[in-house]
Amino acid sequence: MKKTAVILLAAVVFVVAALSGCAKDSGNSESKTSAESKKIKIVTTIFPEYDWVTQILGSKADQAEVTMLLDNGVDLHSYQPTTEDIAKVKSCDLFIYVGGESDEWVSKALKDSTNKKMKVINLLDVLGDSVKEEESKEGMMPEKEEEEDGSDEPEYDEHVWLSLKNAKVLTKAVAKEIEALDPENANTYGKNEAEYLRQLSALDEKYKKAVRRSAGKTLVVGDRFPFRYMVDDYGLEYYAAFAGCSAETEASFKTISFLAKKVDKLKLKNIATIEGSDRKIARTIIKNTGKKSQHIVTLDSMQSTTSEDVEKGKTYLGVMTANLGVLKKALQREE
Template sequence: MKRLLWCAVLLLILPLGACTQKEPALGKGKVQVVTTIFPLYDFARVVGGDRVEVVLLLPPGVEPHSFEPTPEDMVRISRAGLFVYTNPYMEPWVAGLLKGIDRQRLTVVDASAGVSYLPAAGEDNGHDVNEGGHHHGGMDPHVWLSIPNARKMVENIAAALGTKDPTNAAFYRQNAAVYEQKLTELDRKFQVGLGNCRTRRFLHGGHYAFGYLADHYGLQYVSAYAISADAEPRPRKLVEMIALMRSSGTRYIFYEELISPRVAETIARETGATLLRLNGVHNLSRDELQGGATYLSLMEQNLVNLRTGLQCR
């Protein structure tokens, strides 16, 4: 964080043009939006349409839990009209960063305003711990994996765009309303698709990312380690998960995007289970981004894999 504050001082001292020579030309008349993680980027693109230009702060393939912005990122944010972040638990660096940026023209949006939070689960998936990586302050930051929360985040982005660009406020509201209907339909697909399954428990060889999804659909969720993607599972936890899989006859173990699947692979070798991917939708690989993946398409694939893993009919 000291590095960030030092860079902020430089931004205040140096002429802005000297810092931004390599920045691409911006579309005239469009609201410039910078977002932190992929869901916000996707929501802003859909709501803003051709009236906005949206930049994803995370480079493709970067896991966001340990991310901190570079000086170039700070310049990019300072030049935007709108900066959208997930919440203070997901991006605790935002508060420090904003101290070094001129807020007169920049509108800052906490996309999670008004969402329903769940407590952060620890190693045993039942209590809060803060080990390694970012401090989450006792709340689970993965709010976008609850579709009702995602709807609220879309509303927040649409409202912020309307305030920033009142001329097009109705356009943003209409786009948000159409997209919220798609989210409602996706929610219905999950409710129906997960309604008749052999088991309601799924095991994940990664960090505790899917608590909101499990809570909303009445599923039991066990992860190998806690909220921080930088944490490491303790041997006792792996032994417990292997024993649980054997005793329950669970045939699948999930892993997640952008994080090594070695823990899930270890459990799979010990139990004969099959690996399935469950996407936390934090960020995309370069190929996925270029291929047009969206929040909706990734969540649809999650439903397919959950139905397989839970042996749904």
Template sequence: MNKKLFYRKSNKSGASVTALVIVITMLILLFSLLGSCANSPDDNEAADLKIFTTLFVLYDFSHSIAGDWASVNMLLPAGVDIHAYEPTPQDIILLNQADLFIYNGGSSEAWVDRLLESEEVNPKNTLRMMDFVELREETDSGIIEQDEDHGHVHGLMDEHIWTSPPNAIAMSTAIKDKLIEIDQTNKNIYEDNFNVLQAELNAVHEKFLAVVKAGSRDFIVVADRFPLIYFTAEYGLNYYAAYEACAAEAEPAPRTVTTLIELVIEKDVPYIFTIEFSNERLADQISKESGAEKLLFHTVHNLTQKEIDQGITYVGLMQKNADNLEKALADE
């Protein structure tokens, strides 16, 4: 009897344990199913979106808006000037695998127009940034060394549109809208990410406005190429520069060196600007003869690999530009 009672009690305990195991297993399965329905980049088809851009600035905006929901890649190798870039056959293959190809447009990217005309790239998958801002013609006003020496074609629209933060907002808006068009599922994510980026770009814009308003000078001197017409026009700045925006880098004419040295001395200019990837030889000459110090104005068209690895962004570099501009416009 005792054995039977003991046996039956054991049976009941075993049944309870078995039921508990079943319940736990069902709960695990349930949570697994719920987890599989969660909105995560690894499981969502949107994570498979492939975006290619030409310039770093376009890569940066795309990555900020898409986040982990797309693979964003830059065609332009780190540290390479866009004026010297031509796509390889492998690059063209990658473009045809992309869900979206974002390029700037302009003379430096004429190769894109050739690919589109020859139907080597699908136009439906492309986004041209110069279509979304008010364009300005390239100018030789304020340029010391005219481009007869460099064989540049006049009458073209200046392509350096992103140097104006309001233009950067317009470009980012276009990227956001295109992402939503091809991936409605993650519309809210793209809009939220864009709103964060827009707030940062607006803050940079307000900082430049404040710096220019407080400045004692209304002009800058650029001892380099001048890809800043959209920037100076946006903030009402005058300028003197050595070369036009797309001029080939070459030894400056003696007249250019002399004119800029005399200008800097006459106007008592404490700082002169260079742009990224410059050899700075002209700026060094002017600095040596005039005593003016060099400052960088980074146009953010491309970065070095080290800068990319450090996570440097358009917003961060433009904030540094604002700091340097504040120095250049101050009454020292």
């Protein structure tokens, strides 16, 4: 009888302990879920937007859940959102996107949003009148669709992030919205913004200095040219095979010949391309120059940046600093 009572007592103690453990685990789980639900959910389309957000968050990065939709190397012009991407946009607290022709899918996603308090930043809207129309330069391959439909409707150059001046304006807009979403840490975000703007301005001055010192003021690009905002900032000239938003990949002999003659006339030592290029057009241009000895340099437009690149430490400022070195080479002329 005593033995039975001891067994029963042990069983009761075991059950109570088990229930207590479950309650404790449940409490931890609920606490974790609550903490996650309090995080600001920020969704960005492209890498520069993502990096600006992380720079503003700084040490408070744990206060937000930040998503970069274009994280696998697909550029803005080819991107098609998945069902999961749309769901993230619909439920986030802050959505940041470029706002050009490539983002036509956004309007429906925002219309069906489940978070009616969502804040939205459209880069082109923020920049207003400083947004430029896509430019067709002498010698550049025309877009096939332009030839076919003859449309006069303007197409805006979406690559606004490639201007440090624009980056400063856009960073301020991003900081303002993050501070509004998390007023408790607004002071920290404000300090991070001020420091980041200082770094952007310092790099901008380096670009100005480099251009002033350069004998050459024109570059030739055997590729698409998404850097119009950059060259306009510093009064530079350029010639390219295609416009920045072009989907064309084959250049005519007329375009190749035109660009080769420009290289000869300008006595350029280097021809530029952009990241991801197979360099085929640039090499063909070189073959058609007089010296045939030019080198190929690569500018990074940050359209193919992946999440893996981010994990390895890639930043907007880092890329723009590297682009300055490439720009110097692209402007070099033979003595």
